[in-house]
Amino acid sequence: MSDKPPSGQPGQPPLEPGVPQPAAGPSVCPRHPDREAYxxxxxxxRPACPECQRPAAxxxxxxxCVRDAARTTPSAHTVFGGRATDGTPVVTYTIIxxxxxxxxxxxxxxxxTDEFAFVPKRGWTEPYRFVTAAFLHSPAIIFHIxxxxxxxxSLGQYLEPMxxxxxxAALYLISGIGGQVGVVLLAATPSTIEVLTHQPLAWNNGVVGASGAIFGLFGALLVLNRHLGRSSAAMYAMIAINAAFGFLYPGISWQAHLGGFVTGVICAGAIVVFRRxxxxxxxxxxxxxVLVLLVVVxxxxxxxxxxxxxxxxxxx
Known part of the structure; x- marks a missing residue:
């Protein structure tokens, strides 16, 4: 007489000694007691009806079991500590x-445009403009958008998966806010006489565009590439061309470009420091x-x- 413990159903591990052999045929799904599970x-x-079955390796x-495994399995992270994705720049496409x-x-x-553009003279009483202006563009110049x-x-396809x-998304939004802060900080403080006489002042000029946020991405890219030992030679030329527009063409805010760039560099530095x-x-x-610092200044x-x-x- 064999000492081998009785086997369970086909494909199942043998049952412990003394455990009754389950009856042949279908069992009942524990999640759906009204359904048979083969x-x-x-x-x-445990038995699993077709609705409760998930293909495994x-x-x-x-x-x-699939849910428990997802909770206990460590998620993959990028080199800079973000959650790894399939590489599709979903946030980039959404912003566009x-x-x-x-x-x-x-x-x-x-x-x-008038309601949501950033204007320094309105930033104190209408702070939402610090954010909304980054999603507006000049309606008269399609080249702008x-x-x-x-x-x-171009930047999102590289940076977002990284x-x-x-x-x-946080880098983009904070850099966009930093761009408007740059406009405020670099605008000359107006006097009452200048405002009443309607003199042309940066304090009165509206600013729209994603340029501040994009320059933040430029700055972040330079910092991250330097940390990875990658060349950014081509990026320097692109930054120089975009920066030149702010000085050569009227109505383009170089102040927003500078504010966004500096903010992006600071945020990227934090990402590198806390990457492990x-x-x-x-x-x-x-x-x-960084946001608190922007608010304070x-x-x-x-x-x-x-x-x-x-x-x-x-x-x-």
Whole structure:
């Protein structure tokens, strides 16, 4: 007489001694007791109806085991600590789509540009403009949005898979805000007389465009490539060409370019410092610190402006 313990159903591990042999035929799915299950999970051995079955490397697993494995399996990360993706720059495409839709709305309704563009004189009472201006473009010059979206498309395909989607989106938004902060900081503080006499001042000029955020991506790319030991020679030429537009063509804000670039460099530095496992979560604290710094320097600048100008009490 054999000492071998009785076997379970075909394809299953042998049962422990003393465990009754299950009856042949279908069992009942524990998640759906009203359904018969002819297949058992290769991981836990429980019956699984067709709705609860998930293909595995070998055989079939139930949805509960698949969920447990997803929770316990460490997720892959990029070289800079972001969550690895399939390489598709989803955030980049989303930003481009949003900018394109907003541009069409601007063409249809010019008041949208006036309402959401960044104007230093309105930043104190309407701070939402620090964000919204990065998604607007000049409705009269299609070249403006085309150039910016081409630059974003080129940079996003490289940076987004490298950083992960969340870090890339944060870098873009913070750099966009930094661009508007650069406009405020570099605008000469106006006097009441200058405003009342409608003198041309940077304080009164509206700013639109993703250029500040894109220059932030430029700055981040230089920092990250340097850390990786990769050449950025071609990028220097592109940055120089884009920067030249701010000085050679009227109406283009070089201040926003500079503000976004510096902000992007700082954010990229934080990404490099906190790239390793165990401290990579601190990059979000660093991003928060950058935002706080931007708010502090902006408030400090506005406090140097006469109160009646800052609060729009003399503007019609």
């Amino acid at each position: 297949v058992r999970c290769q991981r836990c051995g 070998v055989g079939i697993q139930c949805v509960d 789509a949003v900018c394109a839709v907003v541009y069409l709305l601007q063409r249809a309704d010019p008041s949208i 085309l150039l910016n979206m081409f630059a974003l498309w 950083l992960g989607r969340a870090r890339f 496992q165990g401290v990579r979560h601190l990059v979000w604290a660093a991003f928060g610190a 902006t408030v400090a600048k506005y406090l140097t402006v006469p109160e009646n100008i800052r609060d729009l009490t003399i503007f019609g």
